[in-house]
Amino acid sequence: MATSSDLGTYLGVTVDDVRAQQFIDWATALCQSIVNPLPTGADAVILDVAARGYTNPTNAQQETVGPYTVGHGKVGGGLYLTRGNKATLRRLAGGGSAYSVDTLPTGVNCVQTLTISATAGTFTLTFNGQTTSALAYDAGAGAIQLALEALGSVGTANVAVTGAGPFVVTFINNLATTPLPVMSVDTGSLTGSASVALTVAGVRAPGQGLPYWDFDYYNSGGSSLPIG
Numbered sequence: 001m002a003t004s005s006d007l008g009t010y011l012g013v014t015v016d017d018v019r020a021q022q023f024i025d026w027a028t029a030l031c032q033s034i035v036n037p038l039p040t041g042a043d044a045v046i047l048d049v050a051a052r053g054y055t056n057p058t059n060a061q062q063e064t065v066g067p068y069t070v071g072h073g074k075v076g077g078g079l080y081l082t083r084g085n086k087a088t089l090r091r092l093a094g095g096g097s098a099y100s101v102d103t104l105p106t107g108v109n110c111v112q113t114l115t116i117s118a119t120a121g122t123f124t125l126t127f128n129g130q131t132t133s134a135l136a137y138d139a140g141a142g143a144i145q146l147a148l149e150a151l152g153s154v155g156t157a158n159v160a161v162t163g164a165g166p167f168v169v170t171f172i173n174n175l176a177t178t179p180l181p182v183m184s185v186d187t188g189s190l191t192g193s194a195s196v197a198l199t200v201a202g203v204r205a206p207g208q209g210l211p212y213w214d215f216d217y218y219n220s221g222g223s224s225l226p227i228g
Contacts (some may be wrong), residue, residue: 001030002043007054010047015054023050023079029091030081039092045085053079074195105175107205110198114144114185115166125196126184128153137190141167171202178202 004020027049031042038046054184116123118137125148132147139147145161148154149171157177162168171180179202185194 002046002050006043007047007050011051011055019027020050020054023053026050026053026079030079030207034081034086034089035093039094041092042089045092046090049079049081049085098142108200108203109176110171110180110202111200112183113166113167113172113199114169114183114194115197116194118187118190118194120191121189123190123194124186126186127151128181130154131186134189139191140164144169159180165199168199169196176202177205179204218219 002024004015004017004024007020007024008015015045015070024046027046028038030049031038034150035042063075116137121137122134123137125136125144127148128151130153131152132151135144141161141163144167145159147161148161149156154171155174158171158173160170162170169183171178181194182198185196187194
């Protein structure tokens, strides 16, 4: 991203860093109103926009020099996008002069946190109706992950457990980007306490779970019938 020092270099003068950065931020927001996220090379447009505003400190919309009147754009003085600026941003984004970026939301993996405070004993975890084998109070991330992967409701490579306590449990692959129930922990055989908290709720990606395009029709028995 362009910086205040970049603006000084662009203008060929020493700039006030705080004021210059403010114009950089404003110019960036203006450019993002055309394409977002900003494409590679957008810094040149940001500097061009910021430079106009920075060199027009009174925010005058017009200046008269002799018999000539020079316009500085709309309210806000020199801080505006020219047609050329807009066209450049769209071209850099890869879609020509009529293009603007429209980003789709992406799915989010479900993340749960397991916290254990114990000195002896064992505990179990239950996920979606299935319970792990007993885990030692001082079990590490690897042992917890293997116990969860052994569950039919999880499966191999569908969960990643990291940390040394609290443990971060991230559901991935077949369980990625999916709303999931929070695990429960049984501490009946544990000397101490343990709990599970939902850290990040799973969110489906757009279109996730839809049937394949060539298997849109299903018979009553549940088998798929290809189109064509």
